[in-house]
Amino acid sequence: MVAGWFTGEGDDFRLLGTRCSACTSVFFPREDVCCRNPACPGGGLREVALSRRGRVWSYTDGRYRPPSPYVSDPELPWEPYALIAVELAAERLVVLGQAVPGVTVAGLTVGMEVEVVPGVLHEDAETTWTTWHWRPTGVTA
Amino acid sequence: MTGEVAVLGAGMHPWGKWGRSFVEYGTVAARAALDDAGMDWREVGSIVGADTVRGGYPGYVAGATIAKALGWQGARVTSVYAACASGAQAVGTARAQILGGLADVVLVVGADSAPKGFFRPAGGDRPDDPDWLRFRVLGATNPTYFGLYARRRMAVHGDTPEDFAQVKVKNSTLGALNPYARYRKRVTAEEVAASAVVADPLRLLDICATSDGGAALVLSSMEFARRRGVTEPVRIRAVSTVTPRYPNTVLDLPDIATDSAVAVEPAAETFRESIARAAYEEAGIGPDDLSLAEVYDLSTALELQWYEDLGLCGEGEAAKLLRDGVTALGGRIPVNVSGGLASFGEAVPAQAIAQVCELARQLRGEAGDRQVAGARVGISANQGLFGHGSAVIAVR
Ligand SMILES: [Zn+2]
Numbered sequence A: 001m002v003a004g005w006f007t008g009e010g011d012d013f014r015l016l017g018t019r020c021s022a023c024t025s026v027f028f029p030r031e032d033v034c035c036r037n038p039a040c041p042g043g044g045l046r047e048v049a050l051s052r053r054g055r056v057w058s059y060t061d062g063r064y065r066p067p068s069p070y071v072s073d074p075e076l077p078w079e080p081y082a083l084i085a086v087e088l089a090a091e092r093l094v095v096l097g098q099a100v101p102g103v104t105v106a107g108l109t110v111g112m113e114v115e116v117v118p119g120v121l122h123e124d125a126e127t128t129w130t131t132w133h134w135r136p137t138g139v140t141a
Numbered sequence B: 001m002t003g004e005v006a007v008l009g010a011g012m013h014p015w016g017k018w019g020r021s022f023v024e025y026g027t028v029a030a031r032a033a034l035d036d037a038g039m040d041w042r043e044v045g046s047i048v049g050a051d052t053v054r055g056g057y058p059g060y061v062a063g064a065t066i067a068k069a070l071g072w073q074g075a076r077v078t079s080v081y082a083a084c085a086s087g088a089q090a091v092g093t094a095r096a097q098i099l100g101g102l103a104d105v106v107l108v109v110g111a112d113s114a115p116k117g118f119f120r121p122a123g124g125d126r127p128d129d130p131d132w133l134r135f136r137v138l139g140a141t142n143p144t145y146f147g148l149y150a151r152r153r154m155a156v157h158g159d160t161p162e163d164f165a166q167v168k169v170k171n172s173t174l175g176a177l178n179p180y181a182r183y184r185k186r187v188t189a190e191e192v193a194a195s196a197v198v199a200d201p202l203r204l205l206d207i208c209a210t211s212d213g214g215a216a217l218v219l220s221s222m223e224f225a226r227r228r229g230v231t232e233p234v235r236i237r238a239v240s241t242v243t244p245r246y247p248n249t250v251l252d253l254p255d256i257a258t259d260s261a262v263a264v265e266p267a268a269e270t271f272r273e274s275i276a277r278a279a280y281e282e283a284g285i286g287p288d289d290l291s292l293a294e295v296y297d298l299s300t301a302l303e304l305q306w307y308e309d310l311g312l313c314g315e316g317e318a319a320k321l322l323r324d325g326v327t328a329l330g331g332r333i334p335v336n337v338s339g340g341l342a343s344f345g346e347a348v349p350a351q352a353i354a355q356v357c358e359l360a361r362q363l364r365g366e367a368g369d370r371q372v373a374g375a376r377v378g379i380s381a382n383q384g385l386f387g388h389g390s391a392v393i394a395v396r
Helices: B022-037 B057-070 B086-099 B130-138 B142-157 B161-175 B189-194 B222-227 B271-283 B300-309 B318-323 B340-344 B348-364
Strands: A014-020 A045-049 A053-061 A082-088 A093-099 A113-123 A128-136 B005-016 B046-050 B076-080 B105-112 B197-199 B212-221 B234-240 B292-295 B377-384 B388-395
Touching: A053 A093, A053 B142, A082 B142, A093 A113, A093 B130, B005 B022, B005 B086, B005 B222, B005 B348, B022 B057, B022 B105, B022 B212, B022 B348, B046 B057, B046 B086, B046 B348, B057 B076, B057 B105, B076 B086, B086 B105, B086 B212, B086 B234, B086 B348, B086 B377, B086 B388, B105 B348, B142 B197, B142 B300, B161 B189, B161 B300, B161 B318, B161 B340, B212 B222, B212 B348, B234 B271, B234 B348, B271 B300, B271 B377, B271 B388, B292 B300, B292 B348, B300 B318, B340 B348, B348 B377, B348 B388
Parallel strands: A093 A128, B046 B076, B046 B105, B292 B377
Antiparallel strands: A014 A045, A053 A082, A053 A113, A082 A093, A113 A128, B005 B212, B005 B234, B105 B212, B234 B388, B377 B388
């Protein structure tokens, strides 16, 4: 769906961004054209793996089915999922993502530690669309 | 002040779900604004349209579409798109033309025919569009962003869902007094609490609906106003259309991540705060000078955020300001006396213009039951998708 946003399996799973060689700014989603720091003379943008763990900046959920282009099966009842905005300390940025299935807003607090894990966005008979999920650390399953 | 332009006329089409073309709403609003100004359309030297992108092809050329509907008369034409800030950019463009001597009188129009349900991006697979990506990859609707901001306020400032509900109670009470509002019923805190959760912690009655509607202004040079015998018009003294500063560290629509602050220390001032500051600086006033404010209450919680961004109170003090009645009609600084988006709903290209229509009515002392006593200075504040600032300061 979107190339080069994440890589790896299991414990090696990471979000991928890019880092400017001149000013060290990090970009996610990846910025491959030119550094967006207005004070930067412009450097090469190299792919970089983001921190696995961060802290919850905020969270919410969607109790109603999102419209297209989100893909969901209209035949099935809508199952809300949580969305978590996560602050990564080393990169000093916030990345939004879906929570792992089973984690609801009731199980989240601002400041809680979470980690990035591979997940399935949607699948049909022909295709499985993979994505990243945020999972509270200490939660297995 | 030499940088000022006069507001000669303001007009609106009532908001609601009428199911008609944006052209009709825009034309009705434009004619109302011209009537209000006591002007003939043929006297207007320039028309600036705020674009809708949902009205089909003609929507992309709103200025000319409305000019045609009013009757071609050869006016200079401009169409602008800046999402929810489109109306402010239209006002800013009109002002620049007047101050630049390109036109004496400019008609500004915004109108929309909104789709049912959630706003969604235009069709097709467009992974280079952040608005498409947030829906496709995350299913993140506008209300989910409002939910994120609301939860963040609860965690950082101790706001409660009951505080948020009181914003709706206030705005619906005011909207009930406004004949142009879509919702004219007062809402209780119990009704907010009983409405369905849309994006935790926000409920249906915390979130603004989508609506049809139209709004228009007739702006002129001060010299033209004097020649027409309008000696003390409402004047526009500032139009802020600033962009954010890198790094923008508050997660915002439609982005799914913030800028990184690893290389550049973020400014103490957030983007929304900078929108207001630019307007204050241009107008040569501060928050203490305001008689009223019209802010962009996409959600109840977001209205509270604007109190702080406009400098009406310190950081984290918005809920207290609301509880103390400071932002209610009769309070020190009434906010959204029009009823706000809570009562109007979103008609994207029209809403920033509608805010200025309300300021004009109030500053003229023609707002009837919702009149702010002795109103002299008003600000509107708004923010457009993709980093479009929007604030207008009007004075009398
Ligand atoms: Zn750089």
